[in-house]
Amino acid sequence: AIAAGVPNPERVVGFHFFNPATRMKLAEVVAGAASSEAALERVRALGAAMGKRVVNAVDGPGFLVNRSNRPFGVEALNLLQARVADVETIDRIARLGGGFRMGPFELQDFGGIDVGFAVAQSFYEQSFGEPRWRPSPLSAKMIAAGWLGRKTGRGWYAYPPGRPEDPPAPKPRRGGSVAIGGGFPVLDALRERAEAGGWTVTSTEDGTIDVGGTRVPLLATGSLDALGGAVGFHALPTLGLVELTGRRVDAVEGFFHALGLHTAWVGDAPGLVLGRIVSQLVNEASFAVTEGVGTPEDVDDGMVLALNHPRGPFAWLELVGARHVVGVLDALRAELGEERYRVAPSLRRRLTNAA
Structure with a gap:
């Protein structure tokens, strides 16, 4: 729009x-429809002279980095609306389970809920109603109440005091016997952690663990209701925090605490909280790269x-595995019937080629 109004677009x-x-070490150089390569190269050189990691992006909603980051806030709002978890729990899971410096609601309060909602509306309008980018009515309610975040003293949290401090991790202790299946990198990481902690580890059905005779499915390909069992879990190979759902079984939670895990x-x-957020981050980045907005390397550098x-997102994909990511997305689409969880074609091909 800017280029259309000048003599030399x-x-x-x-x-x-x-x-x-x-302080931020990255800048995006955004090519418009008429931008010449000479002009683009001159701006890239300027960014490099400033000491920035320069990434190339195509003009569009959010350019490359902010577009790829949309699910971090959007999926958190979807989880809250579906009452999968409350604000504090979602944020704590993101920090302790995923290693994010701020949880999505803490971040919304920091930037301003009204600002984030205006951006969400812009994304949705420019995409002509892309389901992945649909704004949340929860944000609209917060704005109507005047709760805009830190700047008004109230948002998802009250200021002061802000979000509560995270608790210390449980103290590891040596345990007994546990059975851990395969099929997912997170189960391999869990097996390694248990063996290092002195547990006797045997094998069991792929995609599950067995603690004291209780079968506990990994909710990477469905919900607990779909996969069956009294209690289910989800975690990523980072193994900072394990999410649990279903009936509280002390032995199961005690096993994870014995490994020093929150x-x-x-x-x-499907995917509980962190699995949904990370899977949608991977999915959105895959759509962006497929559409030529940027490269996987630029996406990953931009997010960091x-x-x-x-x-x-692509580092998450390597760590977690395509089977896990696609499994969460497919299960969400099947169980919720929502188009926003459709899998990017390139991500689907990656799973197919790995088979």
Whole structure:
């Protein structure tokens, strides 16, 4: 739109910094429809001279980095609306389970709920109603109440005091016997952690663990209701926190505590909380790359250097595995019937090629 109103549109280039611009180590160079390669290269050189990691992006909603980050806040709102977990629990799971510096609601309070909602509306309008980008009515209610975040003294949290401090991790202790299946990198990581902690580990059905005779499915391909059992769990190979759902079985939660892991009890859903957020981060980034908005390397660098994520979506994909990510998304679409969980074609192909 800016380029259309000037005599030499080929000289118009987007140059997008991240707040605070003096500290964030990345900038996006955004090509418009008429931007010349000479103009783009000149701006790239300027960014490099500033000491920035320069990534290339195509003009569109959120450019590359902010577009790829949409699910971090959007999926958290979807989880809250579905009453899978409350605000504090979702944020705590993101911090302790995923290694994010701030939880999604803490981050919304920091930036301003009204600002985030305006961005969400812009995404939705520019995409002509893309389901993945649909704004949340929860945000609209907060704005109507005047609760906009830190700047008004009240948002998802009250200020002061803000969000509660995270508890210390349980003290590891040597245990007895546990059976751990295979099929997912997180189960391999759990087996390694248990063996290092002195547990006797045997094998069991893929996609499950067995603690004291209780079968506990990993909710990576469905909800507990779909997969069956009294209690289910979800975690990522980072193994900072394990989410549990269903009937409280002391032996099961005690096993994870014995490994020094935090736990959180949430409502039933495929992927529970962190699995949904991370899977949608991977999915959105896959759509963006497929559409030529940027490269996987630029997405990952952007999420880490511009937004302080612990790793980028494609690094998450390598760590967690395509079977896990696609399993969560497919199960969500099947169980909820919502188009926003459709899998990006390139992500689906990655799973097929790995088979």
